[in-house]
Amino acid sequence: MKKIRNVVFWCFAALIVLYGISWIPTFENADTTWGITFSQYYAMEELGLRWRDAYLAILDELKPRKLRLVAYWQYLEPKPNAFESADLDWQMAEAEKRGIPTTIAVGYRVPRWPECHWPEWVRRETSDTFRAEVMQYLAWVVEHYQNAPNLERWQVENEPLFSFFGVCPPPDSSFLDEEIALVKTLDPSRPLMLTDSGEFSTWRKVAGRAEIIGTTLYRTAWNQYTGWWTHLWPPSWYAFRAWLAEKFSGTQKVVIAELQAEPWAAGNTSIVTVPFREQTERFDVNEFERTLVFARATGLSEIYLWGTEWWYWRKTNGDSSFWDVAKKTFDTDGMMKEI
Numbered sequence: 001m002k003k004i005r006n007v008v009f010w011c012f013a014a015l016i017v018l019y020g021i022s023w024i025p026t027f028e029n030a031d032t033t034w035g036i037t038f039s040q041y042y043a044m045e046e047l048g049l050r051w052r053d054a055y056l057a058i059l060d061e062l063k064p065r066k067l068r069l070v071a072y073w074q075y076l077e078p079k080p081n082a083f084e085s086a087d088l089d090w091q092m093a094e095a096e097k098r099g100i101p102t103t104i105a106v107g108y109r110v111p112r113w114p115e116c117h118w119p120e121w122v123r124r125e126t127s128d129t130f131r132a133e134v135m136q137y138l139a140w141v142v143e144h145y146q147n148a149p150n151l152e153r154w155q156v157e158n159e160p161l162f163s164f165f166g167v168c169p170p171p172d173s174s175f176l177d178e179e180i181a182l183v184k185t186l187d188p189s190r191p192l193m194l195t196d197s198g199e200f201s202t203w204r205k206v207a208g209r210a211e212i213i214g215t216t217l218y219r220t221a222w223n224q225y226t227g228w229w230t231h232l233w234p235p236s237w238y239a240f241r242a243w244l245a246e247k248f249s250g251t252q253k254v255v256i257a258e259l260q261a262e263p264w265a266a267g268n269t270s271i272v273t274v275p276f277r278e279q280t281e282r283f284d285v286n287e288f289e290r291t292l293v294f295a296r297a298t299g300l301s302e303i304y305l306w307g308t309e310w311w312y313w314r315k316t317n318g319d320s321s322f323w324d325v326a327k328k329t330f331d332t333d334g335m336m337k338e339i
Helices: 002-022 040-046 051-062 086-097 127-145 173-186 235-248 276-282 285-297 308-316 321-330
Strands: 033-037 066-071 102-106 151-156 192-196 212-217 220-223 227-230 253-260 302-306
Touching: 040 051, 040 086, 040 308, 051 086, 051 308, 051 321, 066 086, 066 302, 086 102, 102 127, 127 151, 127 173, 151 173, 173 192, 192 253, 212 235, 212 285, 235 253, 235 285, 253 285, 285 321, 308 321
Parallel strands: 033 066, 033 302, 066 102, 102 151, 151 192, 192 212, 212 253, 253 302
Antiparallel strands: 220 227
16 A cells, blocks of 8 residues: 555656746747737727727737737628628728738637627527528628738638537537638638637647637636636646647647737626726736747737737726737837747
8 A cells, every 4th residue: 555655746846847847848939920809899899998999999009019919700791691791891901901811710609709700680599500600601701801902711610519507509510610610611722720729738639620720828717617716737738739739630820819918707797897096906917928929939029919908998997007018019129029
């Protein structure tokens, strides 16, 4: 019995040592490209912003190098077979004026809580009908934007095979493959990105399905099962998985598609209901800067920050500190070289 205890002890000690060592290597990339995700839905419906003003301020004052926009189904097809694209057309046009390479996320599961977004008229209880309606919407979006000069890649759905989060139907890998095939058939010239959790997934299910994997990177978050948690993965964990995916799955590139740069509201409530002081207790400027350094240490060359609308909202409510840090980040001669 004593021998077994000794073996367990030394195995546990070895794991602790290995974990400590895993924090030593960093893979900083001198050519890190910083981008942002912009959500019209989040800016307008949750933060109550004049979303066009927010968008222009983000593009002109922060000057992100990359951009991810969202083709929200409920905005693009508010009535069956009646497509209205003026808002997303305008976002794409403004990005094109500034020469910003842009990813469009398309599907019924796209960025921002509750994760799944569809028009009120959609009947989800009839699965075949729902799938047909999704495919029609996908086809329209791809055909409408495939000639946009600044369109860099498509993202099909958002974390589509991750069932741990969101108010969504169960993951359906076979239907996802149909969506991917449709997008690639309609626009074979552009690469396709699939996203997955960086904290709760191995990326095994998405690797090889698309040319690019987009991972999340959250350090402090909340969910209904564990409450608040701070993840323990070192930067090398992301670097190692990216190497595995690129080496063995046919994935060409791994990027950080969603880097936490705003606080999480417990219970998935609106952030505007959380007092200013509590927001910064959960995620302050120092944590923002540490998160940027952590993300760069992964060595992943593209990093899209999540929370740009919130920085603007804070700025319009008297606190520009997050906005100022972000502005330095997008300046290639700024903050990231000084830290």
